[in-house]
Amino acid sequence: MVSSRVITVPNLLSFLRLGLVPVFLALLVNGADAWALLVLAVSSLTDFLDGWIARRFNQVTRLGQLLDPAADRLYIFAALIGLAWRDLVPWWIVAVVVGRDVFLLGLGVVLANHGFGPLPVHQLGKIATFCLFYALPMIMLGQAFPELSWWSLPVGWAFGLWGAYLYWWAGVIYAIETVRVIRLP
Known part of the structure; x- marks a missing residue:
């Protein structure tokens, strides 16, 4: 069942993930690739955790269903733009x-x-x-x-x-x- 709740652990993890997008992009554009990879790894871990927690503890929300793919797209865009900015793609x-x-x-x-x-x-x-x-x-x-x-x-x-x-x-x-x-x- 999909809930209309806003404050859940999975949603908080998604908000954290979204908040890390500009950090990731800034690190990538400035050539701090190892740090950018670390932020990306943390983001991937929170992506896994938010989905697992939502399903395991019945905390699937409509907001979470919107935040998760939005964060995915933003990380793809940030990575592409950062890499293109540096002429790497x-x-x-x-x-x-x-x-x-x-x-x-x-x-x-x-x-x-x-x-x-x-x-x-x-x-x-x-x-x-x-x-x-x-x-x-x-x-x-x-x-x-x-x-x-x-x-x-x-x-x-x-x-x-x-x-x-x-x-x-x-x-x-x-x-x-x-x-x-x-x-x-």
Whole structure:
């Protein structure tokens, strides 16, 4: 059952995670890659914990359902922007990932105008997000510890490119589903 409570341990962890986004971005832009990775690791741990606690102790809330994916997106955007700012990833990767989310925002507006809420998350979207979540820290790892770059950079780029492709593939699936849903009545 989804609660309307605001103050729960999972939500507090999500707020902490959101509060760490600007810290992460500042560290990344300033080249403090090891510290940025540490903040990202703490954020990942709180992401895991908030979901586990919410499910285990029946503290799933509507707010938590909004905060968690928002924090995920903000970390992806912050990592992409920070890495692109330092010319470590091309800006077209930023445009591809952000463009897909702008596209989904447009689909959300279309759904809302037809009286529907957001579509359920598709498994392919989760896989794409996982790929990006794996790729960006791998690229950062190669920058923070150059002796590891021989394997972390190729792995990071492989997951990053695959993740960007899957991100858009999932976007197309959401578009098809949006058309299907608004044509049902």
